[in-house]
Amino acid sequence: MNEIKVGIVDDHSIVRQGLRAILDREPDLRVVGDADAEGPAIAMVDQTRPDVVLMDLRLTAEGAARGLACAPRSRAAFPSAGSWS
Secondary structure: OOOEEEEEEOOOHHHHHHHHHHHOOOOOEEEEEEEOOHHHHHHHHHHHOOOEEEEOOOOOOOOOOOHHHHHHHHHHHOHHHOOOO
């Protein structure tokens, strides 16, 4: 079985916790990190190299870019990460 590494980016802690709880139930998925804003998201991806990133398109944390704006910058920083959508 091939394990899929997942990163989660959302500015709401309860959403990150809920997604992690759901994904942790799947034997072929492993949440490798989470972040609440663009800067921490890029650092998390750099450190953990997830196969998939689930990103809130409406990030609103103070000082954070909106998720939709963050995705292309994240993609440029990590072109080997695959699809950022």
